[in-house]
Amino acid sequence: MDIQYERIKGVNPFLDDYIEQNEELLSFYDYGFGTTDLKERAKELSNRHFNREELCEVLSEYNRRFTDCSFTFDQIENLKDETSLVIAGGQQAGLFTGPLYTINKIISILVSAADAEKELGIPVVPVFWIAGEDHDIDEINHIYVHYKDELKRLSVRERNDIKIPASLRPLKKDDVKEKMLESFRHLRETAYTAQLLDEWNHHLENSETYVDFFASLVHHLFKGTGIVLMDAQDQAVRKLEQPFFRELVKRNGELRDAFVMCAEKFREAGFGEPVTADPDLSHLFCHENGERLLLYAKDEEGGFSDREGRIELTAGELADKADDHAGLLSNNVVSRPLMQEWLLPVLGFISGPGEIKYWGTLGEAFRVFGFKMPPLLPRMQVSVVDRRTQRYADRLGISTINAVSSGADSEKERWREEREPSDYTSLFEEAEAQAAEVIRQLAAKLRKEKEASIASDVFENEFRGTIERYKKAVDRNVYRNLEPGLTGFDSITAALHPEGGLQERIVNVLPFLNEYGPDLIRTMTFRIREDSPDIKMHTIVYI
Template sequence: MTKYNLYFSIVKKQKIPYNNTGYFSKYICDYMDKKLPDFLKDCELPSLNSFREKIIEKNNQKFNRSLLYDVLSSQNKEICLSEKSLCNINDLKKENTYTVTTGHQLCIFGGPMFFIYKIITAINLTKKLKKSFPDYNFVPLFWMASEDHDFDEVNNVNFFGDKFLWNIDSKGKVGDVHTTAISELIKSLKIRMGDNENSHALFSILSQCYNGNTLSESTRLFVNHFFGKYGIVILDPDDKKLKREMLPILKEDVCENNLSKIINKTSFNFSRDYKIQAKVKNINFFKLTKDDRVPVTEKISINHILENYEEFSPNVLTRPIYQEIILPNIAYVGGGSELSYWSQLIDVFEYLDLVYPCMVLRNSVALLPQKDSKFLSKLGFDLSDIFRNFDELTANYLKCSENINFSSNKTKINSIYKSIMSIVDDQSLKDAIDSSRKYNLKSLDKIEKKNY
C-alpha cells in the first residue's frame, strides 16, 4: 500500500475514575473496585499475579498449536504482514507463547472508535506482559466475528457528526458480503473530509482495503494496515479445520443440552446483583445455510454433527468457549457488555475443564478539542465535569458566575429570628416565630435550587 505521512499533536491526558462518570454499569464499577461476589472473583480486574497464575494454568491445557499455526499462515498468506506479525505467528508454535485476544464485528471502516481502542489495549497489554514475564511470548490477536448475520450492525459509520450507510441487501454471514458496491460510500466520505492530504491518504487506504473483497478480507486488510507493525495477528474463526476442535461443545450443547442448564444457574445468581447481558437459549448454536444463519432449536444427532460440524456457528455464549478451546489465551480484552456476558460462563468453563482467561476492560477515551477545553476552563469547569448532567453544570455555573452566597444570608436570617425570640416570653408565640423562620429558610432553599 502507498505510504503517507502521519501527523501527531500533543494531547493533554487526564484520567477519570470510572465510578465518577456515571456511564458504566454497576457490574463494571464493582469489577474495577474488586467488589464482585465471591462466585465471580475470577472475573475481577486482574493483577500482575493473576496473569502469572493464568500462564501456569494455561500451560496445563492442551492445544493444537500446529493447527492454529497452519490456519493463521493460510489465512494471512495473501496480505503483506509485518516482520513482527510473522514472528508472532511463528511463536504460536512454541509452548511458551500465549495470546491476548480481542474481537469485534466487521464494522465497515472500523466502525465506532472502541473498535480501535480494543486493539490498542490488547497490543499495550502484550508489551507490559513481556516486560513482566520475559521468558514468555505474548501475541495480540484480533478475532473477526465473520459469522455474525446482523448486517445492520456493521453497515454504517459515523463521521464528523454524520452517519454514512452502506445500504445493500444482505443475508447470511456478514463476512461473506462482497464490498464491490461500497466504492460510492468511500467517495462520499472523501467529500465530507474535504480536499486535503489526509483525506487523499484515507481515501486511498479504504479504496485498497475495500476493493471488491469480502468483508472478512477487507477487515483483515484494514486492521493489518493500521496495526500490523505492532504485531497484530488476525484470525477468522469461520474455518472448517478449527471448527472440528469445537466438536466436544457441540455435543454437550446441541446433542445433550448440558451447557444451558449450567449457564442458566450462573445467570440466575448473577441477576441478583446485576443486569443479565446475554439471554441463555436451550441450544446456543446457529446453523449456517447458503444465505442465512438460523438458531438451532432442537436436538441434532451426533452423527449429523460429526459429518457437518462446519455448518454450526456459536452464539454469543458459546463463542468464548470455542475461542478458549483453540487459542493459548490468557486474557480477553472487551467492553463492559462483553465482560458481563463472559461472567455468565464462569461455571461452564469449570464444567468443561477450561481455563477462564483474565478479563481486561478496554480503555475508554473521550477526545476533546483544545478550543472546547479552553471554553470549559473559561466557564470554570474541569475536564472531569463533562460527565456531569446539564442541570448540575448549570447550577454550578450560576453559583460561580453570580457569586451568590445563600449560606451567609441564611445565617443572617437565623440571627434576626433569634433576636426577635429573645424579647418574647410567651412560648406559643416563640413557636410561631420559629415556624416562620423555618418557612422562610425553606422558601430560600427553593429559590436557591431554582437559581442554581
C-alpha cells in the first residue's frame, strides 16, 4: 500500500473557497479549522457542563450490541473526564455501509481525534453518529457495482411513501441477501471472497434494521480503532435529549426567524441556498403511528401541524410530548447540529462539502441558544486506486491525479482521434453515390433497347448494401484495434470518477475488501493516522 497526498482543486469550488479561507465565506462560521481554532474552542467548552455519566452509559450500552472491542469502551470511559472533548461526524446508514465517503468520514474522525489529542494534551474521543432518524429509504437502500466497465445500481425494493426512520425499518433480509449475492457475482473470486461473504451474511442475520446492519459492519471494519457509534434515533439518546427538545419547541419562533435571516444573508453573499428557508418550517419531526411527520408553524399562537393535517398540536402539547415520551420528536438538518452541540462536547465536526455549505446558514440559530458553531473540519477525500486501474493508467499515460479529479473522457477522445484512420466515412459515401450514378446512367441507356431494359432499383440497392457491408467490416476492424485502449479509459473513469464525480460518492468498499482483504480499512486508517496529512490534501491510496 502506497499513500500519497495531493492538492486537487476545482472539483468543488465552494470547498476550495472554504479551505483557502475566503474571508467573506468564513464570516458565516465562528471558527476556522486550524490548531489555534481548536484551542480556542477547547477553552470555550471548558466553561460548559455536559451530562457525561449518563451519556457514557448510553454509548456503552449501544456499542456493546455490536462490538467487544476494548479500545471503543476505553474511549467511552474517557468521556467521563471533564476535560475530554469529542471529534464528531455522522452519516446515513447506507446499504453495505453505503458510498465510500462514509468510510472516509470515519477515518477522518479517527485521524482528527488523534491529532487533536496530541496537540491539546487531553482525551479526544472519536464519535460517529448514525442518522437513524432519517426516513428517506431511497437514499440508503442501494449499492453500485462495476459491470462491464460501467456502474450498475442494485436496489432493495422499499416503499418510500411510508416515512419510517431507518432505525425502525425492518430489514428485508431475503431481498438484502439477494442484492449481496448479486454484488458478489460482479466480483472476481479471490482468496478473501468466501470469508467476506460469510462474515457479511453473519452480520446481516444478526441485524433487524438498516441501522443494525450498518453499525455491525462498521464496527467489524474498524475494530481496534476505538470508533464510538451513536444512533441519533436510539431511544436512550432521545431520553437524554428531552430537555433540549423542550427548548426547541419553546423558542421555535426565534429559531425559525434566525435561520431564515442567516440563510438569506448566505444566499445574498453568493453562496447559494443549500437548505430551503421556509419561514414556517419548525425543523422538528413528530412521530405518529410509526411514521415521521415534518411539523410547520400553524398560527401566531404557536401551534404546529404537518402539511397534510394528520396531527395538530399547540406549543404546550408539543413540549409535553418532548417531556413525557422520549422518541416522539426528532430533528431535521437544522436542529440536529443544535442538538449535537447541546449533547456532546464537540471540539470539531467532520464535514463533507455539502455539510460545510449548509452549516453556513446556521450561525444565528446557534446564537439563539447561546451556542457557538464548532470548528468545521473538512472531511478527508480519499480515492482508492487498485492495481488494474493503475496498470491501465500507466499503459495509456494517464495522470492518476487528473483521472481522480475529472476522469479520463477527454484523454480518451484525444487518444481516439490520434489513432483513428482519417475520415473514411466520406469515401464510402462518395463510392455509394458514384455507384448509384453509374447504375442510373446504364439504366437510362438500356431503356432505348426495350429488350434489354429491366428495373434497375434492385441492383442499385444491392450495390448500396455491398458498400455498407464493406464499411461495417472496416468499422469493426478499426474498433477491434482501438477497443483495448478505449476499454482502459472507460475502466479508469468508472473506477476513479464515476458518474462525473469523485469515486467516494458512488463506489462501495466491497470490491476493495474482496481484492485486498478484510483488514484493508484498518490498515488504511492506521497508516493515514500515522501520516497525519494536511487537511487540504486529497488522499490517494494505491493498493
